[in-house]
Amino acid sequence: MQLSLKKYTLSLKHTFRISREAHDKQDTLVVGLSLNGKTGYGEATTNPYYKISIESMIAEITAVEGDLATFDFTTPEVLHAFLISKALSNFAICALDLAAHDLYGKLEGKPLHKIWKTNIDNYPITNYTIGLASIDEMVAKMKETPWPIYKIKLGTDNDVAIIKALRKHTDATFRIDANCAWSAKEAIFNAPLLKDLGVEFLEQPLKADDWEGMEQVMHQSVLPVIADESCIEETDVEKCALHFSGINIKLTKCGGLTPALRMIKKARALGLKVMVGCMTESTVGISAIAQLLPQLDYVDMDGAMLLNDDIAQGVVISSGGKVIFPALGGSGVTMNS
Structure with a gap:
């Protein structure tokens, strides 16, 4: 296989702020794998929370470029196992694994959802994320993009008051993501107030390693709680089953579609709800997530919707959340430049 690497800097429509950071731009690495035309x-x-940079990913991937050039590519799963043996980071593996799945589907002439024999007649609607800002700014973002489900980023001293204010302007379902900013006491206290305000679930209210606190929340919260930072890779799923109602799988964190498919299967066996989430990423990553839609309860795949300009074409999310799947095989991705 022939390898190509290209760095892009994605420009966001609005400053994206969560409890621990804020940014107006996002660097991303796009990997191409070519075979038989x-x-x-x-x-x-990139992700400072997980200490991932463009430079670190490029260094990892170029270190195996020679191996990729002579690799006998049969399935993405075989390539993924090889990459694991080379001890690459999950982020670097993800970029290669998504490229391998897209390539495999294009070689087969089928979208991934058809290869997996799943039905796209029914699928969950993505939420649209409202980052932390002043209440006026958050309301303005909702009015700019009317949507049936909003994920609201929180992590302040006035979180319930924020939701009360936002609720005056929409009947949409709310999902709350505190990004590890709350204590167990706060989560348990806030849950009934938020439920009365039309909140569907809480996402990662406590620090990722606060398992004792999450056990309290799991048993006392009136709202379901979904793991994000506490569920990074496959080995985390079973532990999360004792502390959460469901898991949010991020392809970049777990290492791509190959482990994500196994995580979905494991979560189902444990009775967990399944969500897949995105980073601030382009249509390249979002199109891969979309192939999983029929297997999910919830999805957060609005990354490309938050950008000023996209870098690729593939899956299209229309007004109200309808997904238009490309006929092109794999994830259906083509690059704009």
């Missing part, structure tokens, strides 16, 4: 594309963004 077809090219598959994958993506992984």
Whole structure:
């Protein structure tokens, strides 16, 4: 396989702020894998929380470029196992794994959801994320993009008051993501107030390693609680089953579609709800997530919707959340430049 790497800097429509950071731009790495006249594309963004940079990913991937050039590509799963053996980071593996899946589907002439024999007649609608800002700014963002489900980023001293204020302007379902900013006491206290305000669930209210606190929340919260920072890779799923109602799988964190498919299966066996989430990423990554839609309870795949300009074409999310799947095989990705 022939490898290509290209860095992009994605420009956001609005400052994206969560409890621990804020940014107006997002660096991302797009990987291309070419074979027999077809090219598959994958993506992984930088992330300071997980200490991932463009430079670190490029160094990891170029270190195995020679191996990829002579690799006998049969399935994405075989390539993923090889990459694991080379001890690459999950972010670098994700970019390669998504490219491998896109390539595989293009070689087969089928979208991934058809290869997996799933039905796209029914699928969950993505939420649209409202980052932390002043209440006026958050309301303005909702009015700019009317949507049936909003994920609201919180993590302040006035979180319930924020939701009360936002609720005056929409009947949409709310999902709350505190990004590890609350204590167990706060989560348990806030839950009934938020439920009365039309909140569907809480996402990662406590620090990722506060398992004792999450056990309290799990048993006392009137709202379901979904793991994000506490569920990074496959080995975390079973532990999360004792402390959460469901898991949010991020392809970049777990290492791509290959482990995500196994995580979905494991979560189902444990009775967990399943969500897949995105980073601030382009249509390259979002199109891969979309292939999983029929297997999910919830999805957060609005990353490309938050950008001023996209870098690729693939899955299209229309007004109200309807997804238009490309006929092109794999994830259906083509690059704009």
